[in-house]
Structures are given as structure tokens and as C-alpha cells.
Amino acid sequence: MDLDSQIKHFIESQPELKRRDVEMLHAEIQKLMPDAKLWFFDGRDENGKVVANAQIGYGSQTIKYAEGKEKEFFQIGLSTNSTGISVYIMGLKDKKYLPGTYSGTIGKATVTGYCIKFKKLQDINSEILMEAIQDGVKGTDPK
Numbered sequence: 001m002d003l004d005s006q007i008k009h010f011i012e013s014q015p016e017l018k019r020r021d022v023e024m025l026h027a028e029i030q031k032l033m034p035d036a037k038l039w040f041f042d043g044r045d046e047n048g049k050v051v052a053n054a055q056i057g058y059g060s061q062t063i064k065y066a067e068g069k070e071k072e073f074f075q076i077g078l079s080t081n082s083t084g085i086s087v088y089i090m091g092l093k094d095k096k097y098l099p100g101t102y103s104g105t106i107g108k109a110t111v112t113g114y115c116i117k118f119k120k121l122q123d124i125n126s127e128i129l130m131e132a133i134q135d136g137v138k139g140t141d142p143k
Contacts, residue, residue, distance in 0.1 A: 003038060003039075003040055006040040006042070007026070007038065007040050007056055010040065010054050010056065011023055011026065014080055017120065018080055018084075018085065018120070021085060021120055021121040022078065022080060022085065024121060025078055025085070025087070025121065026056060026078060028126070028130060029058050029076060029078065029133060030058070032130060032133060032134065032137070033058050033059055033076070033137060036058045036059040036060070036075075036076075036137075037057075037058070037059060037060045037074070038056070038057070038058060039055075039056065039057030039058070039074045040054070040055070040056055040057070041054060041055045041057065041077075042054050043055070052079075053079045053080065053081050053086075054079065054080075055074075055077045055078060055079040055088070056077070056078045056079075057073075057074025057075075057076065057077050057078075058074055058075060058076040058077075058078075059074055059075030059076055059091075059137060060072055060073075060074065060075065061073060061074070061075050061090065061091055061139065073090065074090065075089075075090055075091045075136055075137055075139070076088065076089060076090065076091075076133055076136055076137065077090065083119060084117060084118050084119040084120065085117070085118060085119075085120070085121070086115050086116070086117045087115065087116045087117075087129065087132075087133065088114055088115050089114055089115070089116070089132055089133060089135065089136035090114055090136060091135075091136040091137065091138070091139040092113075092114065092135060092136055092139075095112075095113030095114065096113065097113075097135070098111050098112065098113060098114065098115075098116065098132060098135075099111045099112060099113065101132070101135075102116065102128060102131075102132050105125065105128050106124050106125055106128045106129060106132070107123055107124035107125050107128070108123040108124060109123065109124050116129060116132060
């Protein structure tokens with residue numbers, strides 16, 4: 001299955017209310033990042049074992065590990081789980097930036113060092129979410 005088909009299948013496999021939110025977020029992130037590389041991770045490792053939730057990825061960055069190894073990875077990730085939706089913002093260096101900047105303004109969401117997790121889109125301020133995503137795309141903490 002090609003990348004577009006994988007993403008379409010992932011979105012269509014969601015329950016109706018969550019599917020609408022994921023479709024809307026997918027479209028908004030693509031508007032924000034029109035030329036970004038698209039990714040799809042099905043959540044399985046090289047042995048086919050499920051190790052994470054499936055994710056759509058946007059953008060590209062190089063992750064450098066302590067031992068010197070490098071890996072290309074997405075900047076922004078969109079995933080679902082049994083309780084809601086997660087947006088992963090991978091480009092920030094300061095893991096205190098997201099919770100310190102957005103926890104009090106985004107609405108009913110859990111904000112960690114690299115993830116904003118919420119039950120449904122109407123629970124949060126989507127403009128604030130897009131600001132957080134833009135911070136991740138910039139790749140630096142704009143403080």
C-alpha cells in the first residue's frame with residue numbers, strides 16, 4: 001500500500017467523531033506545512049510487533065543520538081489512542097517549553113515535553129495548537 005493509501009486507511013479506520021477531528025487536523029497541518037514530507041508509521045517494529053500507536057508524520061529533521069548515530073524523523077506527529085488524539089511536536093529542544101507555554105491556554109489537554117493529548121478537538125483551542133505546531137516546525141524554542 002502506498003503512503004497516501006496508508007494515511008487514508010488510517011484516518012478512515014477511526015470512529016466517526018474521532019475521524020472528523022483527525023481529518024480536520026491532517027488538513028490543517030498540511031496547510032501549515034504544504035511542502036513537508038509526509039510519513040506513516042504503522043506502529044510495528046521490524047519484526048511486525050506492535051510497539052506504538054500508528055502515526056502520521058509531517059516534516060523532516062535529523063535526530064542525533066548521544067553515541068553519534070543520526071536518523072531522519074518527522075517534526076510533527078498525529079496519532080490516535082483509545083482515549084483521544086495526540087499531537088507530537090518533536091522539534092523543540094527544551095522539554096519544558098510546551099507545558100510552560102501552552103498548558104494554561106490550550107484548553108482541556110495534557111501537555112508534556114513533546115506531546116499535546118486531548119479527547120476531542122472541540123475540547124481545545126485549535127489556534128493555540130497550530131501555534132505550538134509552528135514552534136515545532138521552527139525547530140527552536142521561540143522564547
